[in-house]
Amino acid sequence: MTTTTSSSTAAASSSSLTSAPFRASPLFFHPLPASHVPLPGKEAHGSYMLQVPWSKTSGWGQAKIVPRADISIDPLSGVTQYAVTCFEGMKCYKTESGELTLFRPNENFNRFKVSAARMGLPSDWDNAELLDLLCKLLALEAPIVPSEDGASLYIRPTLIETSESFGIKEDGNAGEALMYIVTTLNLGKGLYASSEKAETGLRVDADPNYVRAWSNGTGKYKVGANYGVVNIAKKPGFQMSLWLHGSEDFVSEAGAMNVFILKEASDGVLEFVTMSLDNGIVLPGITRASIISLLKDHASGKKEFPLEGVPKNIRVVERDIPMKDIMDGAEDGSLKGMFGCGTGVVVVSIREIQYRGRLISIPYHPVVKILRDTITGIQRGRIEKEDWVVKVPKWQGVVNGEKEAEGQKVIA
Incomplete structure (x- = not known):
């Protein structure tokens, strides 16, 4: 073979x-x-x-x-x-x-x-x-x-x-x-406000009976077959599925989004935890990578986060996230928030998870809106990040400096 x-x-x-x-x-x-x-x-x-x-x-x-x-x-x-x-x-x-x-x-x-x-x-x-x-x-x-x-x-x-x-x-x-x-x-416009406040966050359903991707499969590729399974697994009353995998019900993605949880670590640092790309289960999202880059620069002191409000004492952690971590964190207060990110939705807050017969409430954290406003600010030119933004030149089908006659087929 x-x-x-x-x-x-x-x-x-x-x-x-x-x-x-x-x-x-x-x-x-x-x-x-x-x-x-x-x-x-x-x-x-x-x-x-x-x-x-x-x-x-x-x-x-x-x-x-x-x-x-x-x-x-x-x-x-x-x-x-x-x-x-x-x-x-x-x-x-x-x-x-x-x-x-x-x-x-x-x-x-x-x-x-x-x-x-x-x-x-x-x-x-x-x-x-x-x-x-x-x-x-x-x-x-x-x-x-x-x-x-x-x-x-x-x-x-x-x-x-x-x-x-x-x-x-x-x-x-x-x-x-x-x-x-x-x-x-x-x-994605309909979910844009989901990062605004606690009550606007998304409700997601985590059903272990539906698996989006598996280790060394095609999860890290943006292929059509990965996305046909999204709608059939969605439960009434929930915006999307929270995809799980493995014996410990590890979190991979939500709908077609990458996922982060905000967790206060034992040393008091606010961790931005997201699944690693190593086993090929989750898509290497462009928004995900951009958020990680901005947060790491901020945490290291290399460059301040573009918008105020992100704590100084933070770190980015890429690892498996078992559902037990989320449930335990919701109970002991160490879970501070959860959000999804992707091209369509930008950054959205997750406020509730249905999992094995129970509803888990997720705290709202204002940093979610700051992340969204930063990414959209860069995209729309309000925040300078020239190496991430490409301007589209004007073009109207002009050939050799002259606009062709209406309806005419031309070679440009």
Whole structure:
């Protein structure tokens, strides 16, 4: 098995050396007609989509930005038969001055590559070329990007196997694939206020009968199959599931979020405890990593936390979190709070857990709102962190300095 996988990977790598690389130019652009009206039920979606096809034999095809539309795929394709797909979650923000920004897009693209490679999908694109294309797509959607807090344009880069993948193949890698990016408004906005105060925190259900991921599985990859299980496990009256694993019911994620607990340690230090990435069960979240980076800088004295209110005497701990720790901490008072974080929700407080027939109340800690306001402040340009923010240049389908005639298909 190892020999086959290695030879397949080597063959794929060798093939990629002679096939067409991923390029942002030439770009095929098809403007929307002036008469364009969104389809019923799709008014909240962006009007355009980016598409880049790929073939094992010829490499990456021409990039296209076209009006958003359905795609056609083989009914025996890898995505329909075996869920051979991965995706990313990103957001575009509008600053107070009207500029569009992206938050750490290269981190998303790098994770996208890791997920793609795990699924046998192409992963050799150039991040700078992909960013160029994404910025052009977002520039076209600029009029609908909201500026109010809690609102944003959500971005969904997706990669699917489009070649037939039915039965046993000699090569486990995809033969053909399609990368596409679509956008939609305000994913997660409804939970934005969940960090404001105790009574607005989320209620989550921890059911040991449902397991999201396991050690050395695909939990750390953003693959489609990981997320199809989310809704079926959700209980009425609870916003999402708190995923458990192992003999001690260790906490992994909540819904599709990374999780932190706030715990006062025996030495009086306030610990921000989150599950380690070592066993591959949880997704290496971009928001998670950003929070850890900011907290560690603050704790070490390297750089003050951007907003006031975070205690000085803190530390970040990455380890397994058994449910017993949460229950004991709730009883003895050492548990000071709990929150989830991710692209969609940013940072949200968790106020109650249903677990094995009992309800566990979680204290509210004001640092949760400070974390949320810091991350969103950076995203919207209110807090300076230039190395984490990319500004989206303006673009309206201009070719050679001249705007093309309305409705005309052009190469940019």
